[in-house]
Amino acid sequence: MAKKNYEVDISEVRCRSCGVCWDVCPTKVLSWKAPLNKAIVQELSACTGCKLCEWLCPDFAIVVRAEGVPRFATPIPEPPRGAI
Amino acid sequence: MTTPIAKQETARPNPMTNLDELAAQYGVVPNAHFRYCPGCGLGMAQSALMRAFQRLQLDMSQVAGAGGSGCYSIMGHYLNMGILHGSHGRGCAMATGMKLANPKLKVVNLQGDGDLLSIGGNHFIHAARRNIDITVVMFNNFGYGDTGGQYGATTPKGSYTETSPYGMPEDPFDPCKLAVGAGATFVARSTVYHAVHLTKVLAEAIAWKGFSFVEVLQHCHVLWGKRNGMPKASDMLNYYKENSVHHTPRLTEEEQEGKFVLGVLHKKARPEFCEEYEKVRKLAQEKGRGYGLSPLQTGSAT
Amino acid sequence: MRRLMMGAESICEGGIAAGVRFYAGYPITPATEVAEFMSARLPQVGGTYVQMEDELGSFSACLGASAAGVKAMTASAGPGIALQQNEIGQAIAGEIPCVLVNVGRHGPGIGNATGSAQMEVMQAKYGPNGDCPMIALSPSTVEEGFWLTLKCVELAERFRTVTILLTEGLLALQRAVVDLPEDYSKLEVHARPRPANGDYENPYMATSITAVPPMVDFGQGPRSIYRTGGIQPQHGQVQTRFEAQDFSTRRLNLKVESARDELILVDKHQVEDAEVLYISFGTQIHPALEAMRIARERGVKAGCLRLVTLWPFPDDVVREVAANCRAVVVPEMNLGQVRGLVTQALAGSGIRIAGVNHVNSLTITPEEILATTQEVLA
Secondary structure, three states, X not given: OOOOOEEEEEXXXXXXXOOHHHHHOOOOXXXXXXXXXXXXXXXXXXXXXXXXXXXXXXXXXXXXXXXXXXXXXXXXXXXXXOOO | OOOOOOOOOOOOOOOOOOHHHHHHHHEOOOOOOOOOOOOOHHHHHHHHHHHHHHHHOOOHXXXXXXXXXXXXXXXXXXXXXXXXXXXXXXXXXXXXXXXXXXXXXXXXXXXXXXXXXXXXXXXXXXXXXXXXXXXXXXXXXXXEOOOOOEOOOOOOOOOOEOOEOOOOOOOOOOHHHHHHHHOOOEEEEEEOOOHHHHXXXXXXXXXXXXXXXXXXXXXXXXXXXHHOOOOOHHHHHHHHHHXXXXXXXXXXXXXXXXXXXXXXXXXXXXXXXXXXXXXXXXXXXHHOOOOOOOHHHHOOOO | OEEEEEHHHHHHHHHHHOOOOEEEEOOOOOOHHHHHHHHHHHHHOOOEEEEOOOHHHHHHHHHHHHHOOOOEEEEEOHHHHHHOHHHHHHHHHHOOOEEEEEEEEOOOOOOOOOOEOOOOHHHHHHOOOOOOOOEEEOOOOHHHHHHHHHHHHHHHHHHOOEEEEEEEHHHHXXXXXXXXXXXXXXXXXXXXXXXXXXXXXXXXXXXXXXXXXXXXXXXXXXXXXXXXXOOOOOOOOOOOHHHHHHXXXXXXXHHHHOOHHHHOOEEEEOOOOOOEEEEEOHHHHHHHHHHHHHHHHOOOOEEEEEEOEEEOOOHHHXXXXXXXXXXXXXXXXXXXXXXXXXXXXXXXXXXXXXXXEOOOOOOOOHHHHHHHHHHHHO
16 A cells, blocks of 8 residues: 655644644654744654644644645634744 | 344444534633643543543533633633633532523533642532432643642652742642542543543533543643653643553552542442432422411412 | 412412423421422422532523423522522623522521521622622512512513522411413413524624623534633623723623613602601511501501512612601511611611611511611601
């Protein structure tokens, strides 16, 4: 069976750097980036589409999309930059 | 050789539905951050609840929530359902009134551990006893989070909190055993770490006809966790992972000792209160104990 | 329909006539009978009676039922009412209609449970935390219990607030012959306000500081959020947190206060030429009326003002009616709660105010009122 590809969309504004996603990812797809330690994708090819990061993100900042699945018509709203 | 049965074309919900689609249908996400601390288990529980609603394909206009005061109380606002965001502890009583008034509503009562078991304990045990068809989801973060992290009825003995600076001196409840003792017909426990398990358990509880209770172990790493050596959300998720054991009928006492026992712990149907009360109505209308009033007033005039 | 009926039953019938189909209660002397009648009558008319585990649960269940679209009512007394103050305040803040029947009994504390009193006048308004509005009506006969309960339900629905039927053990437990309508469906009872266009999700869309926002029940519209503790800013305006709190608290009070004219109900007896005025309410109007009759026979020009509405307190009516009096006597079964309010209303008028105060479960006698009249006119 051919390996499936996944896209990992992370909303930098929604992310609040809690660290759960990169700790829980079984294949180390995710990491963080200075200065605010927001989550980023470091190795997309390792993603198996398990969605643990998406399900466990408390801020609804991550959407893992299987190849060919488009973004939904209405995206998850983002707070204005700098909002608390 | 038997003829293969044609595969049924059913609209089975896709459990891997993307969050943007789920949130559009089952949630109400504001253009602001959720009012939880970063990393809070409530955000994870909220996600699981949405997936549970999807799993059941609920008509959200007929879902009504009840809740009290606490960190979790804003959750009702982030879910696409009506909610009575009421006073501290009265969730089960309000939910009882809501369900009796309109039995077609699916009533989901969201409460915290302090809210449900302390100030709301009386309403909890009686709603369980009545077996009214509501689902009580209790977010157990080991104390009172919203007021700063004081200890509560589920705080582990010896742990440090805002009001137990020398260690919690009391023994906690086991909320699930309490629920079973009070007569709850469906009792389950899960944690926010076990995302798939939690979704399934919540869905089963909501679909259950009768009083269903789900204890959701939901970490508060900012208050309880930090004071007890687990300052990061991931630390507490690990804690749940390492200290949980899945319920089976053959689980021994030693295997359970000091662990969170997850799963559907009790499931035994008995007559549901709204149905029982419908029988009372029929009886009242037949017998017409109208204290001498005319048939027009007893409502049984034909 | 004409028959002998207990006050509690008449109150129960008043609720049912007004459309109450949910009662959650807890036994407490002397309000238990209301619950008992409701437990028998409500299932007959398709309603629900549930006995909750305490008074707090009772009121909360009523809130839940009301938010789900069913008119709800509960009755309690003394200690039970004191327990419910949190929930009463929550209902007022959440603008969820509910009727509370307070069957007055002797206190404080447990007091004499089977003794009557009128000790919760001030508590009705100032019991819950915060600045709350209150509508409280007090019946003085068993038959009036029916009509005032009906009115309480109507006002609760119309103003989206809690209304209190302030009654007494003496009235709830007495039996009298009443004349009640045969067919309740012919009574016109105001319903709760609904949104004009039929559906929206916010049950707090108040557009002005005296507005009663339209209400949407659970299951009716897309999504209604009831916040019993929240601050509800003015709809359509951008307000700071502080402006929103100010607007919210004032509106809750003004929505009731601005309708004073129609909420104030009083009964006047021979007040036009009165030189001494008896101001009374509830069951204690009867000794006052008798005292008035005897006084008139003796040549003393006495008049009676019966307060049907206790809250909002009719201080303007009191001022107007007592304007030409020399003295006012307030007979009440408490240590002077209404006398205090009357004194406030008549401040600066020079009118002498005296009270006849019973806190012994026994009703006031006309002789005592006359004795006080003599003292105060001397």
